[in-house]
């Protein structure tokens with residue numbers, strides 16, 4: 304079967320998009336950022352007669368601060384994602400309604416996290432603002448060569464689930480029930496987003512199986528969280544992996560495999576020879592990732608054991 308072009312894909316999938324948009328609007332619960340913030344912990348900074356931030360005011364560990372900042376900067380970069388999605392979907396009809404609605408929901412995530420961090424003095428607000436300026440000015444990486452609508456659907460499905468996992472684990476790492484509740488609320492939104500894009504991916508697979516599995520294989524084998532251009536991203540990502548906020552095992556078991564199962568990638572029998580090749584490419588990648596994840600876990604266990612032995616010697 305020949306590949307469908309962008310206009311054909313949008314036309315053929317418009318009915319699926321409209322049904323899922325209605326479904327999303329009927330189940331998404333309204334919530335308000337101000338209900339999640341402990342406002343009575345807030346006080347003025349020096350510019351208004353109070354004190355500026357110093358580290359002793361923060362109730363969060365280093366790890367929780369790193370995770371919060373990474374997650375917030377990811378949410379902050381929304382204009383970049385909005386541009387990408389508007390280009391790859393379109394702003395016409397149900398497509399445009401979804402792109403607008405999704406953008407408005409995502410914006411709420413950045414609002415509530417920033418309010419929490421500033422009111423509770425959990426992080427340095429000056430450093431946070433500088434990082435936001437730097438990150439948003441750079442934007443996200445240009446999409447991969449030849450990236451198109453189907454790449455976009457595959458990428459956002461994985462990315463929504465990945466942010467859900469990362470927000471949930473960050474909530475646990477904060478050790479503050481207020482932060483945990485806020486991040487659980489955000490994670491519930493990310494889950495609905497994942498379901499939305501996942502349903503669109505499912506319909507695309509039925510419509511044009513070989514073309515869609517190729518896009519999925521391209522995206523899966525090249526997946527990175529959208530924070531690559533963030534200040535200190537590699538160092539921070541390593542520390543988040545080391546402490547189980549987001550690591551390879553979680554990526555494989557809690558993000559990649561559930562999505563591939565939802566799409567019944569390894570059970571479908573409607574691929575042609577090209578689709579079969581791309582499915583094989585995916586299977587080989589998944590297997591390799593499993594090996595890498597195990598190696599990472601083993602070396603992490605050794606490292607953590609060494610660190611705790613050293614801490615015992617010191618105490």
Ligand SMILES: [Fe+2]
Pocket residue numbers: 378409412466493
């Ligand atoms: Fe979000």
Ligand SMILES: [Fe+2]
Pocket residue numbers: 409463492493496
């Ligand atoms: Fe989302």
